[in-house]
Amino acid sequence: MASILAVDDSASMRKMVSFTLKTAGYDVEEAEDGVDALEKAKKRTFDCIVTDVNMPNKDGITLIRDLRQLPQYKHVPMLMLTTESGMEKKQEGKAAGATGWMVKPFNPDQLLKTLLKVLG
């Protein structure tokens, strides 16, 4: 099954995302901010990255930009989780190399459905 890195500084959101994905059978690893995520992404190559945008230390958009610089992440799908007020962030995210986005609030089914769009 595909491996996914779930990045969110909020533990409850991260747990929710990770639990949902694990239940669906994905191999999930968690990271609590951009710095942590980048480190973990370098250790192994994930099939997909799901990241929050607003995070301390390194935000989601910078994370995506940094990851796209790495040869192994050139074409890996990267989804960002934004809130409706962060729509302008979508453009910024796209420019950084994000594959797509999910608008918060979302429920587990929407998350899985969206992932199917980019995996497989």
Next chain:
Amino acid sequence: MSIDMSQFHQVFFEECFEGLEAMESGLLSLDIGDIDSEVINTIFRAAHSIKGGSGTFGFTVVAEYTHIMETLLDEMRDGRRQVTKPAVDVLLGSVDCLREMLTSIQNEEEVNMASAAKHQAALEMELHGTAGGSHAPAPAHHEAAAPTPVAVAAPEPEEEEDEIEEEQGWKISFCPYLSLLRTGNDPVRLFREISELGELTSHATIEDVVPFAELDPEECNITWELKLVTDATEAAIKEIFSWVEDDCAIEFAPLAKPKKAKKPKAAAAPAPAPVAEAPKVEEHAPVAAPAPAAKKPPVEADASKNAAPKASSSIRVDTDKIDTLINMVGEVVITQSMLGLVGENFTMDKVGLLKRGLAQLERHTRDLQQSVMNIRMLPISFVFSRFPRLVHDISTKLDKKITLKLVGENTEVDKAVVELINDPLVHLIRNSLDHGIEMPADRIAAGKPEMGTIELKAYHRGGHIVIEIVDDGRGLDKNKLLSKAIEKGLVEETAILSEKQIFELIFMPGFSTAEQLTDISGRGVGMDVVRRNIQSLGGNIDIISELGKGTTIAIHLPLTLAILDGQSVAVGDETYIVPLVSIIESINITEKMLNKVAGKGETFKLRNEYLPIIRMREIFNVKSGAATKPNEGVIVVVEGQGALCGFLVDELLGQQQVVIKSLEANYRRVEGVSGATILGDGSVALILDVPGLVRLSVR
């Protein structure tokens, strides 16, 4: 797939309360006029996280509220808005309001909408300069509106089927830019998704593909003509392409000829209308479905059923501590298997090995116990961190200028102590703020700096944690205290009291020195309650004060409430445990050292000091052959209530760590005894309450 979201609620609440605390301390540390953008950022992120989480977990009221806060903070963050004192105060009020809301939701109580609306109005006033206006709808309205038109907004084809009129399909011209692949998107996946809407035929145009030698596999050179036979709307298809709309040129055209005539669906036509009218609602729509229970305050019946807070108590532990613990467990397991090996085919020549193993086991067990206890230890900052806000709010209310200094916030103490010490500390700090620190004018007149200081200190001493509240206020007036006590009939007019005893008067029930009760302190909960609470934690409280200079209140508390180092002593057939921290020394005395003072009982002389002797045998009414004369037994010199005295016991047994079992929970409260423990042989030993015994013997 259905996932029970309620399992994440606990984490979410904890996170919210942490976030609120971060917001609060951030707001308090903001220096108006010289704003640290990182602080604003932190505050913003906390609000943002709460909003995101509450939306996802279905707490719409909270999400709505934080949305407004977030907007305000976002403007501050971008520098579009000045950070002003009133704005900070409104935000602080909002933090309180959110805390209240979340607590209600957590306990499954009704959210106080009136209070929320008030705070929300203040926020909107700050944001728009008007009290809401078009933004006025209270969160409750949204809730009412949310459930009905919901699903329509979701671009799910199945649900839209009926709303389609004539279209039988679409011709889509899809021309990706060279860069499309660089965002991790892939036309193949897009096609797979569209093909779920209907019958898809694609035609790739490869005229533009560059010669093989020049081909860059990371660029997309192909364009497509797609034909989709479907009854899905243009919007539904566009939704699929929304991620790549800036990375391609895309055109939609209805298929020229329907394959077959379609029955007009007149009834379906009006359906889309409500969608357009309720655009605001759709954002909340997905939430309503997964967690209907949390969406609105529970009905009264539910509330009464769960009257007690539902939250299970949990604790956050440093991973280092857990690693140590696991390490220890490993050691114990190794020792255990080693002992197992010795026990197999045991012969007497292995006794040495056995002893060594047992010694090792003892050491590891002790270490393990230490590590487990360590897990319960929290930095006192959990309590201290609430006080800057308290001091800020109260000093503003009182028009006093006061700074709070925190010292030793990282001092660790048992979780139970952390939880129970808060209320007494709040009371003591309120007292210092209200009665201790003078008005700025009075301070200047007294030659002191205008700004008063309250210092909150924590440090370890011996097996105790000491918490001190030091203010540089007016100090306690001995004469005033004494005359007040006499007036209230608490002491005899002729009584001669030491300075310490006079200060202790404020701990007496029914004593209050403030000439006028204010709403800050003196709400009927007196210092006597504070002292009782601290004593029930096994601690004590001292006051040192100098008129005009200030007051220091020191609280001594045990580090943990579960285990103590004890000295077992024998009195007749009974064994008692004396807490090691209270023991100064143990001695044998001779008849020469004994002294009888008229009316004061037996004393003995220890290095030029006469100390009273307390006979354990008499206190506990032990009949069996106990030492009757002080020189036949052992005197254990202990310190309690600030005074030294000697306990007369038969003999000293061993020192050991004992697990404290509550006597109250299993039997009833016994004066002079703080608890009980079970000894190695299975018998029960009482743990002596040294201060209590000293008090008992004075009577």
